[in-house]
Amino acid sequence: MGRSRFITWAWVLVFLVILLFVVCAVALCTGSAGIAIKDIPGIIFHGRGSTDYNILFKIRMPRILLGIATGGALSLAGAILQGLFRNPLVEPYTLGISGGASLGVCLNILFKWHLIMGIIAYPLSGFLGALTVITLVYLISIKTGMVKTDTMLLTGVMISFVCSSLVMLLMAVSKSDELQTIVFWIMGSLDETNLTLIRICCIGSVAGLIISLFFCLDLNALSLGEEEAMNLGINIELSKKVLFVTASILTGLSVSVGGIIMFAGLIVPHFMRMTVGSDHRILLLGSFLAGASFLTLCDVIARTIISPLELPVGVITGIIGGVVFIYVLTRKRAIS
Amino acid sequence: MNDQAPILTADHLYCGYGKTPVLKNISFEAQNGEIISIIGPNGSGKTTLLKTLCGVLKPRQGNIFIKGEEIGKLSRSRISRTVARVSQTIDMPPMTVSAYVLMGRLPYFKRYQFFERKADVDKVKETLGLLGIGHLAEKSMDAISGGQQQLAAIARALVQEPDLLLLDEPTSHLDITHQAVILNQIRRLNRKFNLSVIMVLHDLNLASEYAHRLILLNGKAGEVFCTGSPEHVITKEYIETVYKTPVLVDQHPRSGKPFILLDG
Numbered sequence: 001m002g003r004s005r006f007i008t009w010a011w012v013l014v015f016l017v018i019l020l021f022v023v024c025a026v027a028l029c030t031g032s033a034g035i036a037i038k039d040i041p042g043i044i045f046h047g048r049g050s051t052d053y054n055i056l057f058k059i060r061m062p063r064i065l066l067g068i069a070t071g072g073a074l075s076l077a078g079a080i081l082q083g084l085f086r087n088p089l090v091e092p093y094t095l096g097i098s099g100g101a102s103l104g105v106c107l108n109i110l111f112k113w114h115l116i117m118g119i120i121a122y123p124l125s126g127f128l129g130a131l132t133v134i135t136l137v138y139l140i141s142i143k144t145g146m147v148k149t150d151t152m153l154l155t156g157v158m159i160s161f162v163c164s165s166l167v168m169l170l171m172a173v174s175k176s177d178e179l180q181t182i183v184f185w186i187m188g189s190l191d192e193t194n195l196t197l198i199r200i201c202c203i204g205s206v207a208g209l210i211i212s213l214f215f216c217l218d219l220n221a222l223s224l225g226e227e228e229a230m231n232l233g234i235n236i237e238l239s240k241k242v243l244f245v246t247a248s249i250l251t252g253l254s255v256s257v258g259g260i261i262m263f264a265g266l267i268v269p270h271f272m273r274m275t276v277g278s279d280h281r282i283l284l285l286g287s288f289l290a291g292a293s294f295l296t297l298c299d300v301i302a303r304t305i306i307s308p309l310e311l312p313v314g315v316i317t318g319i320i321g322g323v324v325f326i327y328v329l330t331r332k333r334a335i336s
Numbered sequence: 337m338n339d340q341a342p343i344l345t346a347d348h349l350y351c352g353y354g355k356t357p358v359l360k361n362i363s364f365e366a367q368n369g370e371i372i373s374i375i376g377p378n379g380s381g382k383t384t385l386l387k388t389l390c391g392v393l394k395p396r397q398g399n400i401f402i403k404g405e406e407i408g409k410l411s412r413s414r415i416s417r418t419v420a421r422v423s424q425t426i427d428m429p430p431m432t433v434s435a436y437v438l439m440g441r442l443p444y445f446k447r448y449q450f451f452e453r454k455a456d457v458d459k460v461k462e463t464l465g466l467l468g469i470g471h472l473a474e475k476s477m478d479a480i481s482g483g484q485q486q487l488a489a490i491a492r493a494l495v496q497e498p499d500l501l502l503l504d505e506p507t508s509h510l511d512i513t514h515q516a517v518i519l520n521q522i523r524r525l526n527r528k529f530n531l532s533v534i535m536v537l538h539d540l541n542l543a544s545e546y547a548h549r550l551i552l553l554n555g556k557a558g559e560v561f562c563t564g565s566p567e568h569v570i571t572k573e574y575i576e577t578v579y580k581t582p583v584l585v586d587q588h589p590r591s592g593k594p595f596i597l598l599d600g
Contacts, residue, residue: 234412
């Protein structure tokens with residue numbers, strides 16, 4: 001106990017940071033305009049104004065930042081929710097929170113709130129949608145006295161269906177230009193040109209990370225159950241509220257900017273749990289960093305695999321995540 | 337908190353989950369250094385009472401005072417530094433015994449504190465040694481036996497450095513060896529550190545043997561039937577009335593405490 005564990009954690013963090021840098025470098029030099037990695041320093045320092053410089057800083061850089069922010073946010077939200085619900089299959093998508101956020105954003109597009117409130121209407125509506133669903137799922141699943149994980153997952157999936165049906169309803173009654181916006185946005189892509197939105201997303205996810213880190217010990221205590229956490233002196237009502245709202249902000253932000261990106265919040269925390277254990281002091285930060293690398297990498301794959309065409313990044317995470325989900329499910333059965 | 341005041345005072349408690357309270361009008365005082373056992377038939381609300389006493393469950397009416405201070409006015413961590421509870425079923429997380437026991441130090445952590453101090457680690461080591469499970473420190477919680485898990489749970493409660501320990505059936509599902517190990521440990525801690533203990537016990541003979549005072553709950557009515565020394569409470573008349581089963585009451589040959597046998 002003690003020192004050796006902290007040293008392991010420090011190495012894990014160092015490794016994840018290096019990994020993130022490598023992935024970012026790869027992402028910087030992949031694309032239809034091939035820029036070799038050895039030319040990049042020259043372009044950064046001397047190439048101001050050149051085409052390559054513009055490609056790096058106006059197209060690829062914002063995209064990488066967005067990948068880091070949304071990937072980190074979704075994985076962190078997944079790790080927080082898995083801790084709160086004490087279930088490794090929970091994540092923003094399986095709980096229907098992403099669905100709620102997407103419904104919120106669709107309403108925003110349809111009713112043109114962003115014309116009144118400005119660009120902030122996107123993340124705000126996403127957050128409100130996410131928060132509504134998370135509250136609903138929680139209330140339904142604790143109604144029987146304790147959190148029944150099966151009920152909760154089913155509830156989440158059902159709410160997800162209801163939300164996507166409502167989104168389809170909205171699409172059916174919307175005009176063609178709005179329809180196009182919605183379809184384009186739902187497909188899930190990190191191709192976002194609005195700098196303000198990217199900034200909000202980056203700041204929001206880092207803020208979410210900092211807030212949740214203050215509650216990592218509460219999450220550790222909650223892994224023993226709510227009553228036990230109370231016995232250990234945790235103010236669980238406060239912790240749960242803060243963590244649910246944080247998870248909603250993180251999900252709302254990433255959904256409102258990147259569309260529905262499936263399973264990113266499931267795979268990453270799961271692998272982190274397998275490698276570093278379930279102590280949230282390392283799990284939260286580790287999931288954030290690993291999620292950032294994961295989504296950035298998925299985005300590279302999405303935009304190169306059938307180049308010059310681009311796949312929505314949600315397709316890549318959906319395929320990988322679906323397989324992992326089934327794997328986790330079967331493994332869990334085998335244990336219990 | 338006032339150290340002269342009784343460690344815990346229950347004042348006309350009504351507690352329960354749904355609309356109708358499980359327990360009615362419960363009043364008693366636990367003195368410092370006293371071992372109290374709560375006994376009563378299944379479903380008489382023993383666990384509910386224990387949960388209410390440590391503030392996990394809010395009483396529907398009445399009040400609880402810890403060292404003379406109203407429980408509702410104390411913060412969760414303040415309560416946990418004075419009262420520790422070991423629940424009946426322990427959800428075994430996949431963590432080592434030492435990491436599990438270390439969680440008991442959480443009430444002493446500050447909001448901005450993320451890592452345990454050396455004093456916390458020392459306290460864990462000391463407590464594991466005290467309970468004789470020091471060699472299990474690095475074992476996983478789900479890889480040790482039921483009795484050892486119970487001891488680890490008690491260790492977690494003890495590192496909270498409580499003045500009052502609440503135990504919910506600490507000997508259920510355990511063989512007689514482990515029953516003796518656990519209850520003798522509790523008696524030792526009580527004598528050595530003047531630790532007050534309130535425990536729920538199913539086994540009336542163990543309750544009679546180890547507790548200074550018994551609180552007998554009346555099943556259906558949800559009230560205290562009677563309270564007092566084992567000699568006063570464990571009588572043929574009282575036990576047959578509450579449990580509705582014929583019994584024989586004798587004396588333990590060595591301790592002289594009442595001893596119960598089923599009669600037919």
